Amino acid sequence: MKLSNFLLPLLPALSVAQTPSLYTDAKSGITFNTFINPANGFFFGLALPANGTGNTDFIATIGAKGTGWSGVSLGGGMLNKLLIAAWPNAQALVSSFRKTAQYGSPAVATGTFTQTPIANGTYVNSTHWTYTFLCSKCILADGTTFKTADTSASFGWAFNTAAPSSKANAASTVTKHTDEGQVKFDLALAKQANFTMWKTWAVPKVASKFMA
Numbered sequence: 001m002k003l004s005n006f007l008l009p010l011l012p013a014l015s016v017a018q019t020p021s022l023y024t025d026a027k028s029g030i031t032f033n034t035f036i037n038p039a040n041g042f043f044f045g046l047a048l049p050a051n052g053t054g055n056t057d058f059i060a061t062i063g064a065k066g067t068g069w070s071g072v073s074l075g076g077g078m079l080n081k082l083l084i085a086a087w088p089n090a091q092a093l094v095s096s097f098r099k100t101a102q103y104g105s106p107a108v109a110t111g112t113f114t115q116t117p118i119a120n121g122t123y124v125n126s127t128h129w130t131y132t133f134l135c136s137k138c139i140l141a142d143g144t145t146f147k148t149a150d151t152s153a154s155f156g157w158a159f160n161t162a163a164p165s166s167k168a169n170a171a172s173t174v175t176k177h178t179d180e181g182q183v184k185f186d187l188a189l190a191k192q193a194n195f196t197m198w199k200t201w202a203v204p205k206v207a208s209k210f211m212a
């Protein structure tokens with residue numbers, strides 16, 4: 001048996017590092033530096049302004065195959081980092097900031113940071129869901145996220161095929177990820193001249209205006 005024949009069957013069992021690369025979402029036209037996990041369909045893409053001086057905002061896209069939850073750590077690991085957890089609820093996307101000091105379902109995190117959906121990049125189809133949003137004041141100097149001046153940064157990712165127990169509620173508890181890891185991003189590759197235009201597409205949901 002040739003060595004290659006011997007090694008090939010082992011490959012799927014190995015954790016193959018996927019390097020983030022440029023990907024343009026067909027619906028929104030936004031170009032992200034994107035990590036895609038072919039094993040489970042999880043993806044996380046990042047776009048930053050071309051001029052990053054003093055910037056604390058980014059545009060992100062998060063999604064996966066199926067109807068479970070996906071999460072991202074803006075600081076790499078799970079503990080004491082700013083997390084984002086998102087999932088589909090029928091045709092709507094539900095998302096929240098989370099933070100925890102212990103392993104367990106992270107509590108909702110509050111601060112000056114906000115996430116505002118970009119509608120043309122937010123959708124659920126027969127195989128995937130995609131949530132695209134402007135994350136404002138999300139790059140912090142307190143060690144919970146990557147920093148504005150970083151040239152590369154590790155992001156954590158977490159995925160579960162199961163939906164949270166109460167998927168209409170953004171504060172729902174979640175069960176532990178079935179798959180997780182960290183991935184290093186070249187932040188220069190995320191910089192896009194069109195960022196300032198894409199940013200204007202982020203519009204807060206207006207539903208609450210009409211709700212009792």
Ligand code: HEM
Nearest residue numbers: 071072073078083084103104105156157158175176181182
């Ligand atoms: C009940 C809920 C959760 C439990 C019990 C849990 C538990 C854990 C544990 C024990 C680890 C260490 C690695 C391991 O032993 O598996 C870990 C890592 C991690 N978790 Fe969670 N987790 C939960 C939810 C979340 C959520 C909602 C997110 C993101 C939004 C998240 C993101 C991560 C990340 C990024 C890592 C680090 C992966 C790495 O360093 O390779 N976790 N989690």
